[in-house]
Amino acid sequence: MIAQLVIDGLLTGAVIALGAIGITLGLAILRFANFGYAELMTVGGYAALTAVLAYGGTGAPLGPFSFGGFLAVALAVGLVVTALVAVASDVVVFRPLRRRGAGPLVLIFASFGLALVLRHVVLLIFGTQPEYYSREIQMAVLLPGDVRVMPDQLLVLAITVLALVALWWLLNHTRMGLAMRAVAENTPLARACAIDPEMAIRWTWIVSGALGALAGTLFGLTVQLRPEMGANLLLPLFTAAVLGGVGSIPGAVIGGLLVGLAENLSVLVLPTSYKATVPFLIMLACFLLRPKGLFGK
Amino acid sequence: MKTRFMLAAASALGLMLAGNAAMAQGAAPSCPIKLGAIIPLTGPQGPIGKPIADTAQLAVEHVNAAGGVKGCPIEMVLRDDTGQPTLGVDAARYLVDVQKVPAIVGVVGSGIATAIVSAVTTSAKVPMVSCCAVTPTLTRLSEEGKTGGYFFRTIPTSRVFAVAHAVAATDRGYKNPVVIYVNNDFGSALLRDLEKAIGTLGGKIAGAIPYNENQPSYRTEVNQALALKGDALILIAFSQDGATLAREWISLGGTQNLVLHNTLRSQDFISAVGARFLTKAAGIDNAQVAGASVDAFNAGFKAKFNRDPVGPGLHTVYDSAVVTALAMQQAATLDGTAIRDALRQVQDPAGEVVVPGVEGIKKSLEAIKAGRKVRYVGATGPFTFDKNGDVTGPALVWKVEDGKLVTDKVIDLEQMTALFKRIGY
Missing domain, CATH: 3.40.50.2300 (Response regulator)
Structure with a gap:
């Protein structure tokens, strides 16, 4: 039972980690808590669904997985659409506010408003019922120790690791990554070094939008797509970002995994119905005991 | 103490009023x-x-x-x-x-x-x-x-559902089914009645896991239910959650011996889960009564409203x-x-x-x-009021054949009444 809970926790944690990176990038570079971020996961998930619906399914299932090869194309569509939506939301909402010198609180409320708009646009188009990329039920693989995992979940774990490697390379080995890190560190100094902060901000939206779309699609693949999925994930995502330490990407990943593990292991001591409160308790404990997070500076 | 006095005073007053009313109406009603x-x-x-x-x-x-x-x-x-x-x-x-x-x-x-x-x-x-x-x-x-x-x-009360679930399960030889039920007054009351009914009909519930409505995933609940190692699953869930639960149950390797609640008696549920996983599934629902007295009402209703009496x-x-x-x-x-x-x-x-x-x-x-x-x-x-003022009603057991819902068995009113007596409701 415990082994099963640990595995489930890591698999849930992987998706939370991807989303938490987007949050932590926003906190570090955009310098406000973007409560609309989780909606980018919904947008990404549903954008990929639109592609799947337009194609008429994902194609014949690949091996043990529940979906066909077209899902890769759908994912690409989701990434592009979400990155565009993220940039557009900056251009339409956040950049005008930044130019007027709006404080972080104004930006937070604006992000709330944006979240509501995005969620209800999705709701309007797709309705309230849950959606799936593929209605195929795949059979779980029985691992030693009576642990059951779905092939899709293992793939999600692999994709998460790949995405993290790609992100690490992007931030550390490209000029764009250098610019983002520089702006996060010290914006005036970055500007003095001929780095355009607006450019770095735009790239932050693109990268975090793409990560959100990836997380949303993977969540939709292993759980289901619902218009309120992003809103429901908001608390775990912020907890992971805060726990890891604001601005720390390894922190966000470890925070995400810890939140996933804690949520799943909590059923050993708490009734299942209280599972959703676990992230909140972690966040509270983190604020009280170590406000800067595990890896915060 | 004060409330008790007030209550006593109030009920004494009530008695007096009731007595007066009875006296007034006793001889010739107005x-x-x-x-x-x-x-x-x-x-x-x-x-x-x-x-x-x-x-x-x-x-x-x-x-x-x-x-x-x-x-x-x-x-x-x-x-x-x-x-x-x-x-x-x-x-x-x-x-x-x-x-x-x-x-x-x-x-x-x-x-x-x-x-x-x-x-x-x-x-x-x-x-x-x-x-x-x-x-x-x-x-x-x-x-x-x-x-x-x-x-x-x-x-009929929801006890009829409990009996129907128990009959559907024991008819199929399930001895220790696991129950996943909706975590509210309705679900927990139904579970209590179900435990009693299955116990009487020769089985024993291996364990029961509650779930909260409207969650995107129930993997934890399903894993807990799987750990109970029952020989069947009785699923007391509302439509959308029921589909999520049944999908996760099947994909995590749970038995396809399912007994489903009446809220899952829909084509939507079958297409969400997949008919090929439901060949061994059974379900329950209320059954419609037929007979001369029902026809007499239907005719009277039609004469007045010029339509058939369809509706709750x-x-x-x-x-x-x-x-x-x-x-x-x-x-x-x-x-x-x-x-x-x-x-x-x-x-x-x-x-x-x-x-x-x-x-x-x-x-x-x-x-x-x-x-x-x-x-x-x-x-x-x-219908007959029992000692609690409740009535029983007939129920039916359905199954899925070639992706379609078909009635497998009807538990008529006499059988239902006999079962209620046997179970001791």
Whole structure:
């Protein structure tokens, strides 16, 4: 039972980690808590669904997985659409506010408003019922120790690791990554070094939008797509970002995994119905005991 | 101490009032005789409440056309509860205190019926015959003596579901099924009844896992249920959550020996889960009664409204009004306690069988007047109030064949009554 809970926790944690990176990038570079971020996961998930619906399914299932090869194309569509939506939301909402010198609180409320708009646009188009990329039920693989995992979940774990490697390379080995890190560190100094902060901000939206779309699609693949999925994930995502330490990407990943593990292991001591409160308790404990997070500076 | 005194004073006052009313009405009732009705006419339940109210009015018209009760026509005093318990309690207070009705019929919402029973009718000793409240909470209140025997209903309780689940499971040889149930009053009450029913029919529940509604995933609950290692799964879930649960159960390697609740009896559920995983699945639901008495009601309804009586609560509200009218005729005086006792007398198993419609009601009113025993067989078929004022109803077991829902077995009223007795409800 415990082994099963640990595995489930890591698999849930992987998706939370991807989303938490987007949050932590926003906190570090955009310098406000973007409560609309989780909606980018919904947008990404549903954008990929639109592609799947337009194609008429994902194609014949690949091996043990529940979906066909077209899902890769759908994912690409989701990434592009979400990155565009993220940039557009900056251009339409956040950049005008930044130019007027709006404080972080104004930006937070604006992000709330944006979240509501995005969620209800999705709701309007797709309705309230849950959606799936593929209605195929795949059979779980029985691992030693009576642990059951779905092939899709293992793939999600692999994709998460790949995405993290790609992100690490992007931030550390490209000029764009250098610019983002520089702006996060010290914006005036970055500007003095001929780095355009607006450019770095735009790239932050693109990268975090793409990560959100990836997380949303993977969540939709292993759980289901619902218009309120992003809103429901908001608390775990912020907890992971805060726990890891604001601005720390390894922190966000470890925070995400810890939140996933804690949520799943909590059923050993708490009734299942209280599972959703676990992230909140972690966040509270983190604020009280170590406000800067595990890896915060 | 103070509240207890107040309560005592209030009930003493109530007794006096009731006594006075009984004395006043004892000799010759003043015409017309009032019958209280509380039905939602507006609000979210308005669309189903309106036809229910019309049907109750139809029942009163039938009784009046048949000669009325004790020579008097009945006047239905109808109040709208708008689907809210507070307004329902207000309406009941008005009917009991101002209109001084000797009985109340209708009452659609379970929560409203519970509130009225707890706050008004039991202490006022006014019988309430609900058409539509299915909650087992009222059965429990009755078992605990908190209804004083003044609560009746003409709709089967959810215990019928418990029996049907138990029959469907044990028929298929499942000895220790696991239950996943919705975590609310309905679900936990049904689980209690189910444990008892399965125990009697030769099985034992391996364990039960509650789930909260409207979650995107139930993997943890499913894993907990899998760890119980039952030989089948009884799934008491509402439609969308039921599909999520069944999908995760099957994909995590759970047995395909499923027993599904009536909310999952839909083509949507089959397509969400996949018919090929449901070949061994069974499910349960209420069954429709057929027979001459049902046809008599249907004909009367069609004559009045020029359409077939399709919709919730129509058959049951007709019966609740007619059986109350017959009980008024039977009761020596028009006070609540006499009517309460008479409600059972007009269902005498040895009595003359009487049916809905003007003719049938006329026959029964005359028979009662002449001192003969009657057995009212109504729009919902033959029904008998048990010691808690509940009735049973038939149920059916369905299965999935070639992706279609088919009826596998019907548990008719006699079998259901026998099972209730055997289980000891």
